[in-house]
Amino acid sequence: MDGVPRVPEQRRPGSSAEPELPLRFSVLGPVRAWRGEESLPMGSPQQRALLAALLLREGRTATAAELIDALWGEESPSQALAALRTYASRLRKVLDPDVLVSESGGYAIRSLGEGALDLAVAQELATEAEKARGAGDLCHAREVLGRALALWDGEVLAGVPGPYASSQRVRLEEWRLQLLESRLDMDLEQGCHAEAVSELTALTAAHPLRERLRELLMLALYRSGRQAEALAVYADTRRLLADELGVDPRPGLRDLQQRILRADPGLAEPPSPQPEPASVAVRPAQLPATVPDFTGRASFVSELSEVLASAEGRVMAVSALAGIGGVGKTTLAVHVAHQARGAFPDGQLYVDLQGAGSRAAEPETVLGSFLRALGTADSAIPDSLEERAALYRSVLDGRRVLVLLDNARDAAQVRPLLPGTEGCAALVTSRVRMVDLAGAHLVDLDVMSPDEALALFTKIVGEERVGSERDAALDVVAACGFLPLAIRIAASRLAARRTWTVSVLAAKLADERRRLDELQAGDLAVKATFELGYGQLEPAQARAFRLLGLADGPDISLAAAAAVLDLEAEETEDLLESLVDTSLLESAAPGRYRFHDLVRLYARACAERDEWPPSERGSALSRLLNFYLATAAGVYAIERPGDRLVDHLYPTGGAGLAFPDRQAARDWLYSEAVPLLACARQSARGSTLGRAIDLLWASVDLAESGANAKEYEASATALRDAARTAGDIRAEGRASVVLSNARLFSGQFDLAYPEAQEAIRLAEATDDPLPSCWAANILGSIAFYKNRHSEAERYFSQALDKFRDCGDMAGSASPLCNLSRLHLATGRADTAVALARQGTDIYQGLGHTLRGANGLYALGMALGKTGQHTEASAQLVEALRVFRDSRQRLWEGMTLCRLAEVELDARKPALAASNAEMALTVLRGIGGEWRRGHVLTVLGRALNGIGHSGRAQVCWREALEIYERLDSPEAAEVRMLLTPVAAA
Numbered sequence: 011m012d013g014v015p016r017v018p019e020q021r022r023p024g025s026s027a028e029p030e031l032p033l034r035f036s037v038l039g040p041v042r043a044w045r046g047e048e049s050l051p052m053g054s055p056q057q058r059a060l061l062a063a064l065l066l067r068e069g070r071t072a073t074a075a076e077l078i079d080a081l082w083g084e085e086s087p088s089q090a091l092a093a094l095r096t097y098a099s100r101l102r103k104v105l106d107p108d109v110l111v112s113e114s115g116g117y118a119i120r121s122l123g124e125g126a127l128d129l130a131v132a133q134e135l136a137t138e139a140e141k142a143r144g145a146g147d148l149c150h151a152r153e154v155l156g157r158a159l160a161l162w163d164g165e166v167l168a169g170v171p172g173p174y175a176s177s178q179r180v181r182l183e184e185w186r187l188q189l190l191e192s193r194l195d196m197d198l199e200q201g202c203h204a205e206a207v208s209e210l211t212a213l214t215a216a217h218p219l220r221e222r223l224r225e226l227l228m229l230a231l232y233r234s235g236r237q238a239e240a241l242a243v244y245a246d247t248r249r250l251l252a253d254e255l256g257v258d259p260r261p262g263l264r265d266l267q268q269r270i271l272r273a274d275p276g277l278a279e280p281p282s283p284q285p286e287p288a289s290v291a292v293r294p295a296q297l298p299a300t301v302p303d304f305t306g307r308a309s310f311v312s313e314l315s316e317v318l319a320s321a322e323g324r325v326m327a328v329s330a331l332a333g334i335g336g337v338g339k340t341t342l343a344v345h346v347a348h349q350a351r352g353a354f355p356d357g358q359l360y361v362d363l364q365g366a367g368s369r370a371a372e373p374e375t376v377l378g379s380f381l382r383a384l385g386t387a388d389s390a391i392p393d394s395l396e397e398r399a400a401l402y403r404s405v406l407d408g409r410r411v412l413v414l415l416d417n418a419r420d421a422a423q424v425r426p427l428l429p430g431t432e433g434c435a436a437l438v439t440s441r442v443r444m445v446d447l448a449g450a451h452l453v454d455l456d457v458m459s460p461d462e463a464l465a466l467f468t469k470i471v472g473e474e475r476v477g478s479e480r481d482a483a484l485d486v487v488a489a490c491g492f493l494p495l496a497i498r499i500a501a502s503r504l505a506a507r508r509t510w511t512v513s514v515l516a517a518k519l520a521d522e523r524r525r526l527d528e529l530q531a532g533d534l535a536v537k538a539t540f541e542l543g544y545g546q547l548e549p550a551q552a553r554a555f556r557l558l559g560l561a562d563g564p565d566i567s568l569a570a571a572a573a574v575l576d577l578e579a580e581e582t583e584d585l586l587e588s589l590v591d592t593s594l595l596e597s598a599a600p601g602r603y604r605f606h607d608l609v610r611l612y613a614r615a616c617a618e619r620d621e622w623p624p625s626e627r628g629s630a631l632s633r634l635l636n637f638y639l640a641t642a643a644g645v646y647a648i649e650r651p652g653d654r655l656v657d658h659l660y661p662t663g664g665a666g667l668a669f670p671d672r673q674a675a676r677d678w679l680y681s682e683a684v685p686l687l688a689c690a691r692q693s694a695r696g697s698t699l700g701r702a703i704d705l706l707w708a709s710v711d712l713a714e715s716g717a718n719a720k721e722y723e724a725s726a727t728a729l730r731d732a733a734r735t736a737g738d739i740r741a742e743g744r745a746s747v748v749l750s751n752a753r754l755f756s757g758q759f760d761l762a763y764p765e766a767q768e769a770i771r772l773a774e775a776t777d778d779p780l781p782s783c784w785a786a787n788i789l790g791s792i793a794f795y796k797n798r799h800s801e802a803e804r805y806f807s808q809a810l811d812k813f814r815d816c817g818d819m820a821g822s823a824s825p826l827c828n829l830s831r832l833h834l835a836t837g838r839a840d841t842a843v844a845l846a847r848q849g850t851d852i853y854q855g856l857g858h859t860l861r862g863a864n865g866l867y868a869l870g871m872a873l874g875k876t877g878q879h880t881e882a883s884a885q886l887v888e889a890l891r892v893f894r895d896s897r898q899r900l901w902e903g904m905t906l907c908r909l910a911e912v913e914l915d916a917r918k919p920a921l922a923a924s925n926a927e928m929a930l931t932v933l934r935g936i937g938g939e940w941r942r943g944h945v946l947t948v949l950g951r952a953l954n955g956i957g958h959s960g961r962a963q964v965c966w967r968e969a970l971e972i973y974e975r976l977d978s979p980e981a982a983e984v985r986m987l988l989t990p991v992a993a994a
Contacts, residue, residue: 031045031046031048032045032046032123032126033045033105033106033109033122033123033126034125034126034127034128035061035065035122035126035127035128036127036128036161036163037062037065037066037127037128037129037166037167037182038128038129038132038161038162038163038166038182039128039162039163039164039165039166039168040163040164040167040168040169041058041059041061041062041065041167041168041169041170043061043104043105050104050105051104052101052104053097053100053101053104054097055169055170055171056081056093056097056171056172057097057100057101058169058170059080059081059170059171059172059174059175060077060081060094060097060098060101060117061101062167062170062174062175062178063077063080063081063172063174063175064077064110064117064118064119065119065127065129066129066178067118067119070118071113071114071116071117071118072116072117072118073114073115073116074091074094074115074116074117076116077094077116077117078090078091078094079173079174080172080173080174080175081094081171081172081174082172083172083173098110098112098117106121108120108121109121109122128161129161129182131158131161132158132161132162135154135155135157135158135161136155136158136189138154139151139152139154139155139158139192142154143192143196148196148199148200149200151196152193152196152197152200155189155192155193155196156193158189159186159189159190159193162186165179166178166179166182166183166186167179167182187217187220187223190213191222191223191226194206194209194210194223194226195226198226198229198230198233201233203229203230203231203233203234204230204233204234204931204934205931206226206230207227207230207231207234207236207927207930207931208924208925208927208928208930208931209924210223210226210227210230211227211923211924211927211953211958212920212921212923212924212927214227214243214958215919215920215923215924215956215957215958216920218250218956218957219250219251219254219255221247221251221259221260221262221263224243224244224247224259224263225262225263225266227240227243228240228241228243228244228263228266228267228270229266229277231243232270232277233277233278236964237270237273238964238967238968239961239964239965240270241267241270241271241960242958242960242961242963242964243958243960243961244259244263244266244267245960246957246958246959246960246961247259247263249960250957296357296358296359296360296383297344297347297348297351297358297360297414298340298344298360299344300341300344300345300348303466303469303470304341304345305458305462305465305466305469306458306459306461306462306465306466307338307342307345307458307462310342310346310453310455311342311345311346311349313453314329314331314342314343314346314437314453315346315349315350317329317435317451318346318350318353318412318435318437319350319353328428328435328436328437328438328447328449328450328451329435329436329437329438329450329451329452329453330418330424330438330439330440330443330444330447330450330451330452330453331343331437331438331439331440331453331455332439332440332441332442332443332444332452332453332454332455332593333441333454333455333456333593334441334493334540334543334593334594334606334609335441335495335539335540335542335543335593336493336494336495336496336536336539336540336608337455337456337457337493337494337495338455338458338494338495339416339439339440339455340416340417340439341494342455343414343416343437343439344414346437347360347412347414347437350412350435351412353410353412354410354411354412354434354435355410356409356410356411357383357384357409357411357412358411358412358413358414359380359383359384359411359412359413359414360413360414360416361376361379361380361414361415361416361427362416362417363376363415363416363417363418363419363423363424364417364419365417365418365419365420365423365440365441365442370419370423371423373395373399373423373426373427374394374395374398374426376427377395377398377399377402377426377427378391378398380402380413380427381398381401381402381405384402384405384406384411385405386401386405395426398426399426399427402426402427402429403429403430403431406429406430406431406434407431408431409431409433409434410433410434411429411434412434412435412436412437413427413428413429413434413435413436413437414436414437415427415436415437415438415439416439417439417440418438418439418440418442418444419440419442420440420442420444421444421446421447424436424438424440424444424447425447438450441543441592441593441594442591442592442593443590443591443593457491457492457493457494457606458487458492458493458494458497459492460484460487460488460492462492463487463490463492463494463497464476464480464483464484464487466487466494466497466498466501467483467486467487467497467500467501468483470498470501470502470505471483471501471504471505471512472505475504475511475512476512479511479512479513482511482512482513482515482516483512483516485516485519485520486500486512486515486516486519487500489516489519489520489525490519490529490608491606491607491608493536493606493608495536495539496529496536496608499529499530499536500515500519500528500529503515503528522611525608525611526608526611526612526615529608536608536612537612537615540594540608540609540612541612543592543593543594544594544612544616546592547589547592547594550585551585551588551589551592552616552620553575553621554571554575554582554585554586554589555589555594555595555613555616556613556614556616556617556620556621557574557575557617557621557626557627557630558571558574558575558586558595558603558605558613559605559609559610559611559612559613559614559616559617560574560613560614560617560627560630560631561574561631561634561685561688561689561692562685562688562689562691562692563684563685563686563688563689564604564684564685564688565598565602565603565604565685566602566603566604566685567601567602567603567681567682567685568582568583568586568601568602568603569637569667570634570637570638570682570685571586571603573633573634573636573637574630574631574633574634575630576630576633586603589603590603594609595609631689631692631693631698632693632697632698634689635689635690635693635698635701635702635705636662636663636664636701637662637664637666638666638682638686638689638690638705639659639660639662639666639701639704639705639708640662640664640665640666641666641667641678641682642666642679642686642705642708642709643656643659643662643666643708644666644667644668644669644675645669645675645676645678645679645708645709645711646708646709646710646711648669648671648672648675649672649675649676649711649858649859649860649861649896650820650858650860650861651820651856651857651858652819652820652856652857652858653818653820653821654780654816654817654818654820654821655707655708655780655821656708658778658779658780659704659707659708660700660701660704662701672859672860672896676711676896676897679709679711679712680712680717680897683709683712683717683718683721684718684721686705686709686712687706687709687712687718687721687722687725689702689705690702690703690705690706690709690725690729691724691725691728691729693705694728694729694732695732695736699729699732699733699736699738699741700738700740700741700744702729703729703733703741703744703745703748704744706722706725706726706729706745706748707744707747707748709722710748710751711860711896711898713726713751713752713755713756714751714755714898714900714901715896715897715898715899715900715901716755716756716898716899716900716933716935716936716937717897717899717936719752719755719756719936720756722752723749723752723753723756726745726748726749726752727749729741729745729748730742730745730746730748730749730765733745739772739775739776740772740776740778742772743768743769743771743772743773743775743776743778743781744769744773744778744781746765746766746768746769746772746781746785747766747769747773747781747784747785747788749762749765750762750763750765750766750769750785750788751784751788753765754766754788754791754792755900755937755938756936756937756938757937757938757939757940757941758938759792759795759796759938759940762788762792763789763792766785766788766789766792767785767789769781769782769784769785769788770782770785770786770789773785779812779815779816780816780818780821782812783809783812783813783816783818783821784809784821786805786806786808786809786812786825787805787806787809787824787825787828789805790802790803790804790805790806790808790809790825790828790832791828793805794806794828794831794832794835795940796978796979797979799832799835799836802828802832803829803832806825806828806829806832807825807829809824809825809828810822810825810826810829813825819852819856820852820853820856820858820861822852823848823849823850823852823853823858823861823865824849824861824864826845826846826848826849826852827845827846827849827850827864827865827867827868828868829845830842830843830845830846830849830868830869830871830872831868831871831872833845834871834872834875839872839875839876840876842872842875843869843872843873843876845868845872846865846868846869846871846872847869849864849865849868850862850865850866850868850869852865853865859892859896860892860893860896860898862892863888863889863892863893863896863898863901864889864901866885866886866888866889866892867885867886867889867901867904867905867908869885870882870883870884870885870886870889870905870908870909870912871886871908871911873885874886874908874911874912874915875915877915879912879913879915879916882912883909883912883913883916886905886908886909886912887909889901889905890902890905890906890909893905899932899933899936900933900936900937902932903928903929903930903932903933903936903937903941903945904929904933904937904941906925906926906928906929906932907925907926907929907944907945907948909922909925910922910923910925910926910929910948910949910952911948913925913952914948914951914952914955919951919952919953919954919955919956920952920955920956922948922951922952922955923949923952923953923955923956923958926945926948926949926952927949929945929948929949930942930945930946930949933945939972939975939976940972940973940976940978942969942972943968943969943972943973943976943978943980943984944969944980946965946966946968946969946972947965947966947969947980947983947984947987949962949965950962950963950964950965950966950969950987951987953965963988966984966987966988967988969984970984970985970988
């Protein structure tokens with residue numbers, strides 16, 4: 011790599027006298043040495059300078075004169091030579107005897123072990139990264155380059171005197187920046203532009219004249235949708251270069267500016283082209299005709315073709331394709347077989363083994379047919395299966411034949427039909443995954459990608475009809491679950507009806523209850539395909555298939571499935587795995603299962619038709635709801651010890667999962683988020699309504715974190731509406747609390763406020779105390795955000811009293827911390843600190859890790875405004891650690907913003923800009939517009955502080971647009987910030 015510093019050749023010690031523990035050295039920071047894990051004393055700065063000069067000498071001998079010049083330059087002392095010898099003698103005593111050697115009146119470092127010098131390791135990693143990038147493996151290149159950059163530990167050769175160290179420091183820092191630019195460049199190639207903005211902002215502040223960093227920042231901002239800021243970077247750079255150096259930006263920067271102005275599509279990363287399957291000449295044989303409109307499946311075609319091509323030189327090549335009915339196993343196998351015919355000049359055999367039906371083909375019958383096709387006379391075909399199989403293998407000896415065994419029942423049916431000689435191959439399709447077919451290359455065939463599905467639909471219907479109704483066509487293939495058979499049926503129905511539009515078909519398929527009936531044409535029917543598999547299930551399998559199909563979630567965990575089926579986990583797992591083997595159920599991940607969308611509809615139809623008594627359907631879903639509520643309540647109790655909410659939830663009559671620690675509990679909540687919310691929404695009726703609302707309440711972290719805020723709010727809205735329709739006042743009050751809380755977190759203050767008011771009214775009417783506590787706290791928060799301070803203080807005080815009346819000490823800490831922020835905003839900084847400490851003490855006394863971070867957040871803000879910047883930063887950094895560990899993205903982003911505010915007050919604008927940029931990235935899509943406006947305001951102040959006034963102006967203008975749209979009082983503050991910039 012050009013410009014990469016060279017280091018001494020490193021060899022492992024070869025003599026038996028060498029110490030067991032290896033020596034290690036670092037120069038990418040302070041000059042240090044270790045023997046094993048023991049740090050070695052390196053002596054005076056001049057002694058460390060000698061060691062550094064020798065380590066960076068590329069293994070060559072340095073003369074005494076060269077070393078004196080390196081350590082002292084032209085102002086060397088009169089006793090420099092004696093001092094040099096003293097330093098060398100001291101180093102030799104600390105290091106191994108054969109490491110620092112005297113040679114030709116000079117010195118050298120020799121016999122270092124592999125990886126002994128951090129610079130050598132960095133050089134090797136940089137070379138590896140360059141090779142990986144050249145090979146197109148950007149992920150590996152970025153990872154390796156990140157490891158190389160991590161070896162730098164502060165200033166290179168820190169504290170080492172002398173002109174040589176000074177020049178090496180400059181050189182190695184330049185190399186570090188080159189590596190960093192290379193890694194950032196790859197970050198952008200990999201689509202990590204939003205994440206790169208924060209780092210690039212800090213780097214351009216630290217290296218304002220480095221144009222490559224400015225160029226990368228412009229590109230990162232542009233790809234993040236921040237075109238105005240990207241252009242402002244150019245304007246700031248041009249002004250800075252003119253003021254400092256009297257020059258214009260280099261051509262690359264100017265060209266990028268012009269391309270951004272033109273919105274050049276080349277600035278976006280082009281998608282990688284998909285490889286096309288190799289074309290193979292078609293030859294006549296037993297293979298069925300391939301479909302003329304075969305579409306997509308390029309990766310599977312390539313994979314299977316490669317396996318078949320390997321048959322030459324092997325005893326036999328076998329590929330077994332598994333998948334649900336209608337997924338296109340036969341179509342793919344026939345297509346691949348036709349492509350591979352040229353490699354099997356002695357013939358291609360085909361049979362439909364009818365394994366999905368009630369009368370599967372017998373192997374001896376199939377062998378008789380194959381033997382006749384291979385030229386064996388009827389009189390020479392033996393009667394028994396074993397003799398026919400032996401003769402079959404004998405006839406194939408020396409031939410190159412491809413055998414396509416379609417629709418196999420199981421491995422036992424297939425084994426006698428496999429060729430056993432070199433050069434032959436077999437393709438097997440089945441609904442069962444043949445894990446017991448020794449030596450087979452197993453392929454699990456999934457549904458088509460949306461692009462492939464649309465392409466197949468278009469080929470059958472015609473480009474003219476589809477082109478004008480592309481969105482409707484996408485709706486059709488989505489309703490078909492991207493299943494090839496369903497798409498083919500739907501497209502064929504449309505092609506045969508010239509008066510229908512694509513939209514008409516999409517509307518017909520939109521009704522889930524009639525969708526399977528619509529997906530039939532002639533002798534093709536999706537329902538009939540599934541019926542074959544269902545009819546072969548044992549009673550316990552069929553019951554599991556029906557009941558699991560009732561749940562709305564996209565997938566289901568083993569524990570949740572056990573609750574639905576009311577079985578032990580081990581028995582449930584055996585049943586589910588057996589359904590996976592039949593391809594009626596998919597294994598989404600270890601311990602998780604899912605249905606294809608159309609299979610789920612079929613399972614539900616079976617449940618309505620076959621489940622007895624019918625009440626078992628409702629009981630199964632009720633058991634699932636109880637499981638989620640009990641487990642979510644347990645997670646809530648772990649995260650918030652002493653919190654009274656769990657005492658006010660509906661009883662479930664059973665225990666949920668138990669967790670060993672916070673991490674495991676939190677992992678469960680976020681991994682189950684989507685099916686949990688789906689269960690709550692599905693339960694918005696009758697006797698399950700109240701429990702469904704409580705499930706959302708206990709799962710409040712899903713809304714507060716921002717991770718599932720939209721789905722959570724939609725579920726809360728549906729449950730509130732259901733409670734209102736049912737006239738259940740208590741349930742409606744609780745749902746209103748849940749909904750107003752979700753809207754508070756998402757920044758929808760105007761919608762949250764009346765909802766919280768209604769929650770208080772309904773809670774008081776039903777004597778349900780805890781919703782009233784929460785709602786008062788929510789109303790205070792909204793009034794605070796709206797700068798209605800007296801109203802906010804009244805509500806926070808009410809919430810504090812209500813929580814205390816309920817005996818909920820954990821709950822009372824929240825309004826205390828909120829009152830702290832209110833006192834801070836109204837000029838009562840000292841009492842703000844005291845209130846925050848009260849809230850934090852309560853959290854810490856109860857063992858609240860997550861809520862304790864909210865206390866630290868409030869305390870950090872209060873300390874920052876009283877000038878205690880160091881302690882404020884420490885509190886906020888600890889809060890940030892907890893929020894990140896707890897996956898609370900909303901509070902992670904807001905804590906980064908508060909850190910930036912403290913750093914601005916402490917006159918550290920570059921650090922503030924970096925943290926504000928990270929806050930903007932973390933809060934992308936969550937927290938609402940008001941919070942985004944606040945972060946943009948802080949970011950603008952930080953950018954202005956590091957001389958990026960153009961970008962600052964862009965940030966403030968965007969913040970002003972947000973605040974004006976929200977009619978927020980913060981708009982006046984931003985106008986004042988913009989005024990001097992505009993005047994300048």
